[in-house]
Amino acid sequence: MIDSIPIAVEFTRIQSKTHRDSPVASGGLELLFSNQRKHQVALPASNPEGTPSTVGYLVKWLCENLIKDPRKEMFVLDDSVRPGILVLINDADWELEGEEKYELQANDEIVFVSTLHGG
Amino acid sequence: MPHYPCQTCHISRAQILRPSTGTRLCAPCFTLAFETETAATITSSSLFHPGERIAIGASGGKDSTVLASVLQTLNTRYNWGLELVLLSIDEGIAGYRDHSLEAVKRNAEVLGLPLKILGYEELYGWSMDAVVAQVGRKGNCTYCGVFRRQALDRGAAVLGVRHVVTGHNADDVAETVVMNLLRGDLARLGRGTSLVTGTGGAEGGFASVKRSKPLMWAYEKEIVMYAHHKRLDYFSTECIYSPEAFRGSARTLIKNLERIRPESILDVVRSGIDMARLVPGAGGEGGSGSLRVEAIPRDAEDDTGGGCSGDNGEDAGGEMARVEETLRLNERAEEEGTETEIRLPAKAVNGQRHDRDGLHTGPPAAALPATVNGQNHDRHTHIPDIAVVPIRTKQEKKSGRKTAGDNLPPRQRLGQCERCGYLSSQAVCKACMLLEGLNKARPRTGIEVGGAGG
Numbered sequence: 355m356i357d358s359i360p361i362a363v364e365f366t367r368i369q370s371k372t373h374r375d376s377p378v379a380s381g382g383l384e385l386l387f388s389n390q391r392k393h394q395v396a397l398p399a400s401n402p403e404g405t406p407s408t409v410g411y412l413v414k415w416l417c418e419n420l421i422k423d424p425r426k427e428m429f430v431l432d433d434s435v436r437p438g439i440l441v442l443i444n445d446a447d448w449e450l451e452g453e454e455k456y457e458l459q460a461n462d463e464i465v466f467v468s469t470l471h472g473g
Numbered sequence: 474m475p476h477y478p479c480q481t482c483h484i485s486r487a488q489i490l491r492p493s494t495g496t497r498l499c500a501p502c503f504t505l506a507f508e509t510e511t512a513a514t515i516t517s518s519s520l521f522h523p524g525e526r527i528a529i530g531a532s533g534g535k536d537s538t539v540l541a542s543v544l545q546t547l548n549t550r551y552n553w554g555l556e557l558v559l560l561s562i563d564e565g566i567a568g569y570r571d572h573s574l575e576a577v578k579r580n581a582e583v584l585g586l587p588l589k590i591l592g593y594e595e596l597y598g599w600s601m602d603a604v605v606a607q608v609g610r611k612g613n614c615t616y617c618g619v620f621r622r623q624a625l626d627r628g629a630a631v632l633g634v635r636h637v638v639t640g641h642n643a644d645d646v647a648e649t650v651v652m653n654l655l656r657g658d659l660a661r662l663g664r665g666t667s668l669v670t671g672t673g674g675a676e677g678g679f680a681s682v683k684r685s686k687p688l689m690w691a692y693e694k695e696i697v698m699y700a701h702h703k704r705l706d707y708f709s710t711e712c713i714y715s716p717e718a719f720r721g722s723a724r725t726l727i728k729n730l731e732r733i734r735p736e737s738i739l740d741v742v743r744s745g746i747d748m749a750r751l752v753p754g755a756g757g758e759g760g761s762g763s764l765r766v767e768a769i770p771r772d773a774e775d776d777t778g779g780g781c782s783g784d785n786g787e788d789a790g791g792e793m794a795r796v797e798e799t800l801r802l803n804e805r806a807e808e809e810g811t812e813t814e815i816r817l818p819a820k821a822v823n824g825q826r827h828d829r830d831g832l833h834t835g836p837p838a839a840a841l842p843a844t845v846n847g848q849n850h851d852r853h854t855h856i857p858d859i860a861v862v863p864i865r866t867k868q869e870k871k872s873g874r875k876t877a878g879d880n881l882p883p884r885q886r887l888g889q890c891e892r893c894g895y896l897s898s899q900a901v902c903k904a905c906m907l908l909e910g911l912n913k914a915r916p917r918t919g920i921e922v923g924g925a926g927g
């Protein structure tokens with residue numbers, strides 16, 4: 355029972371119809387993730403405790419499985435998403451969806467947007 | 474998980490939780506509210522006049538990209554008749570601005586706005602690469618930072634534009650408030666929180682260019698959300714690994730405060746304005762409830778935002794020197810017997826070890842009332858959705874203006890640079906000093922673009 359659910363994860367600062375999928379880096383969070391903005395991940399369907407997988411678990415899982423860069427603290431701080439990084443669950447503010455506790459569904463889209471400076 | 478409905482249209486699914494009010498809105502209702510509030514900031518302070526030519530300081534980053542998009546939208550929607558132009562500064566570091574200038578070019582095209590890119594080479598006679606060739610890698614950040622502070626003004630003057638707008642947001646202003654408090658720099662506190670600043674230079678020269686920040690009441694979070702939902706195209710010019718140390722800690726503090734209670738950011742901004750009001754001559758006009766907005770002076774060392782690589786900011790190297798300079802000035806004030814104590818509400822500094830250390834040498838100011846507005850912890854009640862523009866009411870009238878006036882503290886005396894006319898606490902401003910050094914050392918080639926005002 356190695357059930358997994360497909361989740362689309364995106365790390366970004368750049369959003370545009372024409373340049374969304376271009377290889378041009380946006381100078382953002384994706385630097386931590388092999389400089390790749392969009393990832394399709396197969397997340398275990400349940401948390402280690404046996405409950406359905408949450409966004410909180412996804413964040414932890416990303417740190418353990420996807421971040422190639424040692425500077426994980428740019429993404430997480432004290433085990434939660436670093437303040438200043440916005441999280442969107444299916445294009446809505448994660449604060450409206452229960453934040454870390456949101457239970458992921460197949461094909462959910464999770465976007466992490468850094469709000470760091472840059473005029 | 475049930476979705477919340479939008480609290481404005483009551484139809485669509487809510488996508489944004491507004492930090493200022495806790496209101497839940499769908500993306501279209503949110504973008505409209507954001508635009509309407511920016512319009513309110515502008516009209517309530519008569520920031521622009523019809524037909525005015527405005528240069529938008531454009532770095533290709535999120536803030537200036539959103540500013541350009543919103544201004545263009547409002548200008549069309551309300552028929553303001555503004556003549557908008559995008560102004561970008563290229564430091565002249567090979568490769569460094571490539572991505573961000575590409576983003577600016579795309580935006581100029583999408584928005585249908587003219588774009589002017591000016592290099593340090595054109596503005597100062599020295600590109601950063603040439604500076605590095607001359608002075609070496611060490612210390613070149615100082616040059617870059619000092620030149621950057623005047624670059625937009627000089628660029629605007631080249632275009633014959635008298636007013637530059639920048640994308641500074643509420644988070645930036647709050648950071649600046651915290652930094653200026655820690656530095657004990659009350660004069661700059663006023664300039665950092667002011668909607669409009671000017672340099673008071675001679676009419677016509679670059680030193681008289683007015684600057685303003687129409688997004689100073691907008692949360693960074695909302696700016697990013699606006700850019701996201703409007704599918705704006707931007708690039709980040711700051712390396713995420715090297716935020717300037719001092720601003721970095723102020724920033725972390727602000728972001729942590731926001732996590733606990735999002736309203737904190739505007740509360741810090743309002744507090745900064747209130748404190749600045751207690752400093753005679755330092756201004757601190759927020760442009761909110763008042764009828765007129767005076768451009769308060771800005772000097773050559775002023776600015777907010779950005780690290781070394783930011784588009785409008787501080788130099789990393791000069792920061793400590795500046796703190797020391799301020800402390801020295803404060804010491805002098807103390808000797809002259811005009812020092813009074815700053816008392817911050819204990820709550821506000823709770824648990825922040827360095828706050829107290831930073832403040833005990835604070836410069837002259839009146840004691841602050843123990844309560845700062847916005848103590849209301851119920852995020853759902855206290856500000857109506859549309860009226861984000863903070864209104865200062867009774868408190869303002871009651872506040873201790875009189876005391877402040879009686880007790881004139883010496884502040885940094887702002888004269889004008891004798892070379893370029895830019896407001897400066899020294900006879901010759903930093904930029905002119907650095908230029909002099911560079912030009913002296915350069916083998917004579919004839920052309921010299923110096924600090925001559927223009």
Ligand SMILES: [Zn+2]
Pocket residue numbers: 479480481482483484485498499500501502503
């Ligand atoms: Zn709506």
Ligand SMILES: [Zn+2]
Pocket residue numbers: 890891892893894895901902903904905924
């Ligand atoms: Zn000068």
